[in-house]
Amino acid sequence: MSDMAPPKITVVGCGYVGMSLSVLLAERYAVTVLEVDPARVALVNARQSTVVDPDITAFLASKTLDLKATLSAESAYDSADIILIATPTNYDPDTNSFDTGSVDTVVAAIAARNTQAVIVIKSTVPVGHTEKLADQFKETVILFSPEFLREGQALRDNLYPSRIIVGGPSGPCQVFSEILRSVAVTPDVDVLVMSSSEAEAVKLFANTYLAMRVSFFNELDSYALSRDLDTESIIRGVCLDERIGSAYNNPSFVYGGYCLPKDTKQLLANYDQVPQTLIQAIVSSNAARKDFIAEAILKRAPKTVGLYRLVMKAGSDNFRESAVQGVMKRLKAKGVEVIVFEPSLADDLFYNSAVIRDLAAFKAQSDVIVSNRMAGDLADVVGKVFTRDVFGDN
Numbered sequence: 499m500s501d502m503a504p505p506k507i508t509v510v511g512c513g514y515v516g517m518s519l520s521v522l523l524a525e526r527y528a529v530t531v532l533e534v535d536p537a538r539v540a541l542v543n544a545r546q547s548t549v550v551d552p553d554i555t556a557f558l559a560s561k562t563l564d565l566k567a568t569l570s571a572e573s574a575y576d577s578a579d580i581i582l583i584a585t586p587t588n589y590d591p592d593t594n595s596f597d598t599g600s601v602d603t604v605v606a607a608i609a610a611r612n613t614q615a616v617i618v619i620k621s622t623v624p625v626g627h628t629e630k631l632a633d634q635f636k637e638t639v640i641l642f643s644p645e646f647l648r649e650g651q652a653l654r655d656n657l658y659p660s661r662i663i664v665g666g667p668s669g670p671c672q673v674f675s676e677i678l679r680s681v682a683v684t685p686d687v688d689v690l691v692m693s694s695s696e697a698e699a700v701k702l703f704a705n706t707y708l709a710m711r712v713s714f715f716n717e718l719d720s721y722a723l724s725r726d727l728d729t730e731s732i733i734r735g736v737c738l739d740e741r742i743g744s745a746y747n748n749p750s751f752v753y754g755g756y757c758l759p760k761d762t763k764q765l766l767a768n769y770d771q772v773p774q775t776l777i778q779a780i781v782s783s784n785a786a787r788k789d790f791i792a793e794a795i796l797k798r799a800p801k802t803v804g805l806y807r808l809v810m811k812a813g814s815d816n817f818r819e820s821a822v823q824g825v826m827k828r829l830k831a832k833g834v835e836v837i838v839f840e841p842s843l844a845d846d847l848f849y850n851s852a853v854i855r856d857l858a859a860f861k862a863q864s865d866v867i868v869s870n871r872m873a874g875d876l877a878d879v880v881g882k883v884f885t886r887d888v889f890g891d892n
Contacts, residue, residue, distance in 0.1 A: 504528070505579035505677070508615075510604050512538055512548045512567070515620050515645050516584035518652035521547075521557045522681050524565035531567040532574035542567035553653040575611045580674065584620045589760035594767045596760070598623050602631070609635040616670050618643050622701055622761060625768050628665065628694035641666035641674060642694040644701035656681075661688045665697025702768065705761040706780060711746050712753040713783040719749035719886055720790050730888045749886040751791050751825055751870050752784045759784070785824075792828035795866055795884050802835045804854075804864030806876060806883075809842065822870055826851070837863060 509520045510532045520531050520542070533539050538548045543566060545558040557563070568574055575581065585600035601621050608617055617640045619628055628642040642665040647655045662678045664671040671691040679687060692700075715733060722729040729749060737744040753759065762784075766777045795803060805822050826849065830836055836851045839860040846853050854860040861867065861879050869876060872887045 506530070506577055508532055508574045508578040508581045509584060510574070510581065511584040511586070511600075511621075512542060513584065513586065514549050514551070514647060514649055514652045516582070517542075517548050517554060518551065518647060518656050519582060519584065519620065519645075520565060521554050521561075521563065521653060522656045523677070524563035525557075525561055526681055527677070528564045529566075530574050530578070531565070532571060533567055533569065536569060539567040539569055549649075549652070551650055551652055553651070553657075557653060571607060572611070575608055575615070578612060578615050580618060580677070581608055581612075581615050582618045582620050587621045587623060587760075589763050591763075594763075596622065596624055596627075596764050598627060601627075605631050605635060605638075605640065609638045613637040616641065616674065618664075618674055620645050622757070622764070623698060624764055625698045625702065626695050628698060632666070632694070639667060639670050640694070641670055642697045643674065643678075644697055644704075646701075646704065657683045659684060659687050661690060663690045663692070663697050663700055665692050665694035699768075702761050702765040705757050706765045706777060708746060709753045709758040709762045709784070710776070710780045712750065712758070713780055713787070715747050715749050716752065716787045716886075717783060719888075720787065723794065723886075729886075733888065748889040748891055751822060751886065752787045754823075754870075788824040788828060791825050791886070792832075795825070795829060795868060796832060796834070798866050798884070800834060800865035802837060802863055802865050803829055804860055804867045805836060805838045805840075805851075806860075806867050806869040806873065808838065808840045808848065822868060823849075825868065 504527050506528045507523055508530045509516045512520060512531050512533050516531065520529050523529050531542050541548050547554040547558060583601055583604050585604060587596040587598050587601060590597045601619060601623060605617060608615060617638060619640065619642045622644070623642070628640055632640045644663055646660055659682055662675050664675045668691060675689045675691060679689060718732060719729045722732055733747055736742060737747050762777070762781050766781055769777055805826055808822060826836055830851070837860065838848050838851050838853045839857060840848070840853060841855065843853055854863065857875060861882070864882060866884050867876060867879060867882045869883055869885045870887070872883065872885050872890060876883050
């Protein structure tokens, strides 16, 4: 990597992580996005976002960005000084670990073409995985830098990062952390450099802690609902303790989204040969909450249950591991008809349940409407709505 000229950066993948990083970095650096999906390449080159994020859309429309997308690995890799990998690593229950195939394939392809480029893995991987890759490809510098982004607010979280963490050899880590700091609005953001395995552990433990907090307030809500107590009063009383605080305390059906379910399971798998009970309890709590919510809905004896939106939360277009899907499967197993209202879904069926695109028809056909978060669209049928939303936020 040259010490003189600004580094040329390639970002592999343009989901929430890749898209937000590409837009952020392209204001100061030459950025090439490598994608396997021609439709996404066309969107980026037309200055349109591949994900739902108002800040990314605004950046693309208003900023002067040195940004291009390509399907060609040759053009993306050969002249790059830094290559960020932001490909998906889904949890595989059969192997009890992340499927890191996409990351491993990209690292091997880069190492075969450009050993001078510094590789930075942004995808979440098991603890020790980056070190294993570094041992395998000794001529290539490989770093791990966790992201802490919220879907729908990914660019904002990169502009105002809570911290910057980079794991690997100290010199390249310092260079890359300074690049991230140079594009952040927050001037005094904390920067931590550590080993790649420690950085991987930070990501998994941080998300598991968030999952634990969600689970705690969900179980508080389960108790209150079972005892006919007011959940909001209890939560407000608990959270006025400054050691507990009022963030991340709104009950939901379960913790969902792309990161928390898979990251908690991966951390649990990393505890092989290490005594633990809490991490297992967090994973088990999520399953127990799904059972409880499904039973609470069934007590209303509905013939048809309508699911209002599949997305995890407002401002997201991600259906993966959304909170209502586990509840949906439990209701269907009890013979209840389930219909879905999800404008973002192009298919007519979702897990063999009808997708209703007319909101008025959806409301009329549903005996109970299940909504993870209360929405203004449902104000006229509030008596039908089942939600555990207390504070009206994500």
